[in-house]
Amino acid sequence: MLSHPHEVFLEVARQLSFTKAAHTLFLSQSAVSKQVKALEEHYKTGLFERLGNSIQLTPAGELLYQKLLVARQLQHELHQEFTALSPDFSPQVRMVIGASTTISLYVIPPVLSAYLGQYPHTQLTLKNRNSENILKALLEHEIDLGIIEGIHKVSNVTYTPLLTDEVVAVCSGRNPLHRQELTAQDLRRIPVALREAGSGTLAVLEEALAAKGIRLADLPVKVRLGGTEALKNFVRVDTCLAFLPRQSVMKELAAGELVEVPVHGLNLVRHFDFVQRKGTENNMPYKSFVQFARRHYSKTE
Structure with missing residues (x-):
C-alpha cells in the first residue's frame, strides 16, 4: 500500500503546490x-524544482509521479x-470532487448522502465553483472529477451525462410581469438580473438567445x-426577471414566492455532465x- 509520504507527494505533484496540497x-x-x-532523502535525488513562487517536477519526480498513479489505481482496484x-474490509478512501453552484446546492447532495451511507469510509470533499472554474480546476489537476453544466466542450476532457435540467424565467409573485406571456424579443425591454460570467446557467441563456439573433x-x-442563491433572493424582492435552474426554484414556485414567466420559443434546456481528464x-x-x-438519477426519472 502507498505510504503516507507517497500520498503527500502525489498531492503536491498533482497540484504543483505545497500550499494547495496542505489545504487538501x-x-x-x-x-x-x-x-x-523525507522522500527526496530516500531516493537520493530532488523531486521538485523550485522556480520562484512555483514548482515543477524534476525528471525523477515525474517518473515517481507516473509510477505512483499506476500504483494508486491498482490499490483502489x-x-x-x-x-x-x-x-x-473497509479501507479509507479520499475523493475530491468539484461541482458547479446549482449542482452543489440542489443536485448532488442526495447522491453524496446515499454514497457515503454505502461507503462510510470515504473521506469526500466537494468544491463549489461556477462551471468555468470547475473545468479550470480539473485541467490544473486540482480535482480529478467535476460536474458542470452548459458550457462549451474542450477536446482534452471526457464528458459523461448525469441528467438534464431546464432553466426557467421567473419573477417575484408580486410582480405583474408574471401575468404576461413573453417572446424572446420582449427581453430587449424588460430589466433582467443575470448570473456572473462563467456560469453554466448564463451560458445556456446566451446560447438560446443567440439562436434568436439576440446578444x-x-x-x-x-x-x-x-x-444561484444570491440571484434567487434578489429577484424575490425586485421587479426584475431572472433565469434560474428549475431545480433551484421548485420550493419557491410551489410556495408562490416566485412565478414562472413563459418565454415563447426560448429553449433553455441544459445538461449536467461529469468531466474528467482524458x-x-x-x-x-x-x-x-x-x-x-x-x-441514482436513473431511478428517480
Whole structure:
C-alpha cells in the first residue's frame, strides 16, 4: 500500500503546490514539506524544482509521479475486490470532487448522502465553483472529477451525462410581469438580473438567445450576481426577471414566492455532465462514484 509520504507527494505533484496540497490534505505546509523532503532523502535525488513562487517536477519526480498513479489505481482496484470478498474490509478512501453552484446546492447532495451511507469510509470533499472554474480546476489537476453544466466542450476532457435540467424565467409573485406571456424579443425591454460570467446557467441563456439573433448585450441588465442563491433572493424582492435552474426554484414556485414567466420559443434546456481528464475515466474510486450517481438519477426519472 502507498505510504503516507507517497500520498503527500502525489498531492503536491498533482497540484504543483505545497500550499494547495496542505489545504487538501488538512496538513500544515511544513508537514507537507517534511514528507516530501523525507522522500527526496530516500531516493537520493530532488523531486521538485523550485522556480520562484512555483514548482515543477524534476525528471525523477515525474517518473515517481507516473509510477505512483499506476500504483494508486491498482490499490483502489484491490480494495474494491477485497471489499466484495470480505465485508469487514473497509479501507479509507479520499475523493475530491468539484461541482458547479446549482449542482452543489440542489443536485448532488442526495447522491453524496446515499454514497457515503454505502461507503462510510470515504473521506469526500466537494468544491463549489461556477462551471468555468470547475473545468479550470480539473485541467490544473486540482480535482480529478467535476460536474458542470452548459458550457462549451474542450477536446482534452471526457464528458459523461448525469441528467438534464431546464432553466426557467421567473419573477417575484408580486410582480405583474408574471401575468404576461413573453417572446424572446420582449427581453430587449424588460430589466433582467443575470448570473456572473462563467456560469453554466448564463451560458445556456446566451446560447438560446443567440439562436434568436439576440446578444446578452442587447438586454437591459440591471445587476449580475455571483451564485444561484444570491440571484434567487434578489429577484424575490425586485421587479426584475431572472433565469434560474428549475431545480433551484421548485420550493419557491410551489410556495408562490416566485412565478414562472413563459418565454415563447426560448429553449433553455441544459445538461449536467461529469468531466474528467482524458485517460483518467477508469480511475477508482471516481469511476464507481460516476456509476453510482448515474444509477441514482436513473431511478428517480
